[in-house]
Amino acid sequence: MKEDFLHYIWQHQYFDKTALATTEDEPLQVLRVGFYNTDAGPDFREAMLRVGKVEWSGSVEVHLSASDWHRHQHQLDQKYDQVVLHVVWQVDTQVLRTDGTEVPVLELRNRVDLRLLQTYERLQQSKNEIPCAAFWPGVPEITKTLMLERALVERLEEKGEEVLQVYRSYGNDWEQTAFHTLLRGFGFKINQQAFEQLAKSLPFHVVRRHQHNLLQLEALLFGQAGFLADADEEYAQQLQREYTFLRHKYKLEPLPRHQWNFLRMRPANFPTVRLAQLAALLHLHPSFFARLLETGTVKKYEQLFQASVSAYWQKHYMFGRGQKAVAKGMGKSSAQNLVINVAVPILAAYAVHTGERAYLEKAMNLLEQLKEESNKYTRLYEELGWQATSAAGNQAALGLYKRYCHPVNCMRCAVGNKIMKNTPAL
Structure with missing residues (x-):
């Protein structure tokens, strides 16, 4: 398991909230999950929670084990003093802020449907070049189309940023x-x-x-x-x-x-x-x-x-x-x-x-x-039934493969999200 699975679980709140409480048995209510942070600092910003009878506004940090807080040296970093909840798969230690105050912890390992974890692990352990190949036919066409459009825009932004770096240099x-x-x-x-x-x-x-x-x-x-x-x-x-x-x-x-x-x-x-x-x-x-x-x-x-x-x-x-x-x-x-x-x-x-x-x-x-020739990347998706009709399609396929499929970054992909969401009994 990687942290991206827990990011996904927290972002979409795919866990059992019955008698939800911190590891210190304080009642916990999630009012706002926060916004995923791609920069340095805590994983989710501007979250809002009620712990006990007090409402807290701040950040949420996600780790596989509570001890990762210390392994990443967060106890020495003031950016993490704003963390109001530490979401972990398992608790193995207490975590503190730089001022010595304890960070509330939510443990998820007994609250996540194992079938969801099994679907995630099937994607992560897939031997296919496209990890979701076995699931691809069951994903709605609109989901795949929108994801490819997003991959195209992201690829253009990436290419544009490369040019801007040259421009600045x-x-x-x-x-x-x-x-x-x-x-x-x-x-x-x-x-x-x-x-x-x-x-x-x-x-x-x-x-x-x-x-x-x-x-x-x-x-x-x-x-x-x-x-x-x-x-x-x-x-x-x-x-x-x-x-x-x-x-x-x-x-x-x-x-x-x-x-x-x-x-x-x-x-x-x-x-x-x-x-x-x-x-x-x-x-x-x-x-x-x-x-x-x-x-x-x-x-x-x-x-x-x-x-x-x-x-x-x-x-x-x-x-x-x-x-x-x-x-x-x-x-x-x-x-x-x-x-x-x-x-x-x-x-x-x-x-x-x-x-x-x-x-x-x-x-x-x-x-x-423009019509661009088929290449090894587009052929991977052609084998799944998707056909590029222009250079835009080719660039979208290349962006999807390099940014999501090859690094098995399924939890950030709309197709992977749909597959996870369709897992029975969520």
């Missing part, structure tokens, strides 16, 4: 934040870390100063990425000369070439091709963040990421390796991937930052209009 510069997020997106998982390192090693003010010149922009990106050390043809040597000058001017230190991954990749996805596409995009859209905010339709967003590469890269995948037919720009599926992983998180972050919900709605509308 760059001194509240949205264009630089967009540049960092864009480069990270261009890594497409396999080279994500390398592209992120490139974003950190190449000051955006340097990029901004040379965006008007595509050759200089290519020199900065390829040189800083470490691809120009062995230049042996005219185009590459030209880039090398430009980069050598810019490197000394801005005191740049290039990344090691070995961090880039080419293994088991199609040539169209090589990091060299992505860098050429990135240079073309930055050259075409010098105010990229502003374009993200003002762009309207899904098609326009896709086009935003599909700038045509320079002449050399229309015939090459790597330096010195030519091809007769090479795509001039990014493919549609890759552009859609960037809409999902670059545009949508930035819009979500800007919505949180400004308080303007329109940007969050715009992000969600983009996801609902």
Whole structure:
């Protein structure tokens, strides 16, 4: 058993209240359970209780054993002086506040229906990737739909917060934040870390100063990425000369070439091709963040990421390796991937930052209009009969799995709550 089970029991009051009393035999009446606290401090705030003939307003702390109070050092923490009830599965010691006064205790182990505990343990001990797989068919569709919508919003908030952390680290510069997020997106998982390192090693003010010149922009990106050390043809040597000058001017230190991954990749996805596409995009859209905010339709967003590469890269995948037919720009599926992983998180972050919900709605509308390929996460829910019909569904499934199913956080999930509530004889 974990504490989340007792949090659930207390929050929903799923225990026998007959002759309810503290361990000191004082009559206990719960007037308000309080609000679950996700921050530091007691588990439930603003609870209201009647102990004996006195009404108390304060916090409720929940533990498996009363001795956990001491194990967590609450007797030394003044935040816990406001606790008016200690809810535990079993009592094994007395608990005191910092001033030495005793905290009233409610023991639950003889008040909870064992069938409820058995259902909880079935979920916790499930061998399935989705712990509630055996119960899933019996859960109302509306419950599953609403939970997936909630998981989508939470995932957007999480992605938005990641962008806001970047924003704060760059001194509240949205264009630089967009540049960092864009480069990270261009890594497409396999080279994500390398592209992120490139974003950190190449000051955006340097990029901004040379965006008007595509050759200089290519020199900065390829040189800083470490691809120009062995230049042996005219185009590459030209880039090398430009980069050598810019490197000394801005005191740049290039990344090691070995961090880039080419293994088991199609040539169209090589990091060299992505860098050429990135240079073309930055050259075409010098105010990229502003374009993200003002762009309207899904098609326009896709086009935003599909700038045509320079002449050399229309015939090459790597330096010195030519091809007769090479795509001039990014493919549609890759552009859609960037809409999902670059545009949508930035819009979500800007919505949180400004308080303007329109940007969050715009992000969600983009996801609902895009079709994302099925992945290992969505397939888990497809096997249970749920089908994602858009990128919004895919992101919802990913959020549900990572936040609730994989960590077996069933007590915080509406589906898990419904399963528990449907346990007989509650």
